[in-house]
Amino acid sequence: MKIAICGKGGSGKSTVAALLAREYARRNRAVLVVDTDESNLGLHRLLGTDAPPDLMGYFGGKGAVTEKIMAAMPDPSSVDLVGETWTIDGIPRDYVALENWVRLVAIGKIHDAGEGCACPMGMLARQFLDHLDLGDDEVVIADTEAGIEHFGRGVDQGADVILMVVDPSFESLRLAEKVADMAARIGVPLRYVLNKTDPISAARLRESMPDPSRVVCEIPQDPGILAAGLDGRVLDQSHPAIVALANLLDGTREGRA
Template sequence: MKIAISGKGGVGKTTIAAALSKLFAKDDYQVFAVDADPDANLATTLGIPAEDAVDLKPLVELEDVIKDKNADGGSLVNLNPNVEDVLDDYAYNLKNIKFVRMGDAKQGGSECYCKENSFLRSLVESLLVDKDEVVILDMGAGIEHLSRGTAQDVDCLIVVIEPSQTSIETANIVKEMAVDLEIPKVKIVANKVYDDQAKELIANNFSDEDILGYIPFNQEILASFMDLQEVGQLYDALDMEDIYNNLLDKVGGEIE
């Protein structure tokens, strides 16, 4: 199963990505947890020690590796470098989880940027097409890392929202982008749902089939992340088991 998770900063997207990664791993699935949001902290949220997380260089900044993968092209850019070994060689291993930090796509038209972006696209394609593991992509508010070709290999795009009109509007924009990219399923996880009125706001804007579940606002979770406590200790507070089971039921997909 290949899952992309999107959401604006502060909605709890990375927390949910980490929790789902841990739940799949707990059920003995092999998981690739991928930080594709340069502003996120999926590594520490998964429980990787801070001193290790700070040393995990984004794959897109591996200049020697990128140069090597483009060596056969000479002055030309290899549009499809073989990167499968990179994902295995540079992953940080937890129990049943391999973590990689992608880094951000570069802007501009120089040859160097073209090679980096080609390398990044190939990494995403390798994850979605070549890997048998469950893949969880923690993305930003948009879905820029996905192209029309790779998006079709995503089984589900999860959009994490909070109970506000702005968050709902953002989710609808992302859903439109997903439809254009032919992502087969888009689901909603509502986080920080503080009362019945907030839940009703979400329910009035999305169908029951679209919604994987609601996570109540919880001060304990907020306080724990101020101390960088591992999210794996907060399953009960997150109440993610139902969302995890709904994901399996509503999305399915082949899981190795």
């Protein structure tokens, strides 16, 4: 199962990715988290690992990948960056961080001022996710960057389900409409995870969501999550809302099989 996690900046995408990854690992599932966010640097801490080197390095580095893309202009989509089909076990070990039975791969980070746009990261993320061939019990969780650029890059296209994390804000509500549109256009099921709620904001969000029937999970504002996020500490506690979410996603998968 491939799960893409999206949402507005700071809504809790990486938090949900880490909690869900730990939950599936507790179920003895092979879990790979793919960090497709080229800007943020802290996801590995929530998983308790060191930061893995950029997977971009395996493909020759950002410069080489950019050259390949430029050489294919005006049709950059014709570039085959990844080539063969990959399995989780086949990912070169030097590029995988492992802790608590969760594996983490980072597509590529922006390291320097003026290094150019992040399009090569987007293209590699899409192709890598597309080329991952999963066994029945394997779970891939792609943590995306804030907003909707990843839709433009096609990163969500190969997902079995998109989880949008919605915090109590007008911006998130607006984005929820846009994401519903885009998910429908690429034909990938969309589910909403309400995050950082209290009883009042949760009720108001549910009233205002574009399609409340797609709300499958609600994670209240939680001091423990906040403290772990502030300290850069592993998020390894079991959370009832995440347990229910994992059950539901498994049900969806069986339903679609």
